[in-house]
Amino acid sequence: MWCPSVSLSVWANSWLAGAAAPDDVLDALSLWTPRHSVTAYDSAAAERTGLSWPDLDDPGAVSLLQTMRTAARAAGTQPAITLALPVPGDVRGLPPGTQFGRDAIAAGEAVLVGPPEALVGLVPDFEYPDGFPETDLGTDMFDPDIFDPEPSGLSWTVYSLPGPVIVEYFDLGEAEYALRDAVRSAADALGALRAGASGGDIGDPRRLVEQVLDSTLAHRVPDHAPARAVRVLENAAHVDAIITVSSGLIPSGLQSSSEVQVASDALRPLTAVVRSARLAAVEAILHSAWRG
Numbered sequence: 001m002w003c004p005s006v007s008l009s010v011w012a013n014s015w016l017a018g019a020a021a022p023d024d025v026l027d028a029l030s031l032w033t034p035r036h037s038v039t040a041y042d043s044a045a046a047e048r049t050g051l052s053w054p055d056l057d058d059p060g061a062v063s064l065l066q067t068m069r070t071a072a073r074a075a076g077t078q079p080a081i082t083l084a085l086p087v088p089g090d091v092r093g094l095p096p097g098t099q100f101g102r103d104a105i106a107a108g109e110a111v112l113v114g115p116p117e118a119l120v121g122l123v124p125d126f127e128y129p130d131g132f133p134e135t136d137l138g139t140d141m142f143d144p145d146i147f148d149p150e151p152s153g154l155s156w157t158v159y160s161l162p163g164p165v166i167v168e169y170f171d172l173g174e175a176e177y178a179l180r181d182a183v184r185s186a187a188d189a190l191g192a193l194r195a196g197a198s199g200g201d202i203g204d205p206r207r208l209v210e211q212v213l214d215s216t217l218a219h220r221v222p223d224h225a226p227a228r229a230v231r232v233l234e235n236a237a238h239v240d241a242i243i244t245v246s247s248g249l250i251p252s253g254l255q256s257s258s259e260v261q262v263a264s265d266a267l268r269p270l271t272a273v274v275r276s277a278r279l280a281a282v283e284a285i286l287h288s289a290w291r292g
Helices: 004-016 022-030 043-049 061-073 099-107 138-142 172-196 205-214 227-252 257-288
Strands: 036-040 081-084 110-113 120-127 153-160
Touching: 004 022, 004 061, 004 081, 004 110, 004 120, 004 257, 022 061, 036 043, 036 061, 043 061, 043 120, 043 153, 061 110, 061 153, 081 257, 099 110, 099 120, 099 153, 172 205, 172 227, 172 257, 205 227, 227 257
Parallel strands: 036 153
Antiparallel strands: 081 110, 110 120, 120 153
């Protein structure tokens, strides 16, 4: 998994479908951080989920599961959970003009739960210890002495949504086909950046890609996940890792600004391919829990 909203979506959905235990959900969430909290943003969100309001008691991960169950029970169809991966310029699945939408875009992820008339949205926010270094990472993101990615906690804010949202359907087969081209394009862009980078301190970009991918191996998907969806997630992670490493190479010093432009032009559309592929795969996993 590449973000907490995916872990919460697929594992809570499996639990609600009877295909996983509550401890499975808690274990999946604990891989991001051992401490979780959940609070209601507004009174309607509290009413729909059973969270306290206006006094906030900041309950933990078990209350997060109860929040998901309470919101999902009101839905007449299953699954009652939808994942959103919004970015500026592409806000598919978000209600316009809401604080939830703005916070979801800032986070780059969100979970929507419940029926259209009583929908709630959850946005995670990592908490870091005081003194967490703020630096222009570049390739420093691969140096554990400079970049420490360990958060101290993860807070989930629950928002009431004003009405139904338009959820776009993503075809898993089309997503897999698009990823095949994306892998080649990403690899070509990475090779061009490595060739154009000055200095010898970058190292083997393929090793850096493997290093980024290693960070995702601890996160499991439910056993009922279709093999094709798992394959799409793995390929999307590969492309995303190449994009991450390539982005780290750009500030390292290239021979000309034209090389930066060519590499950026090649990488830019690939992020959209990765997001669409991941949404398609997660949607397939969510539905697979309710079959059988």
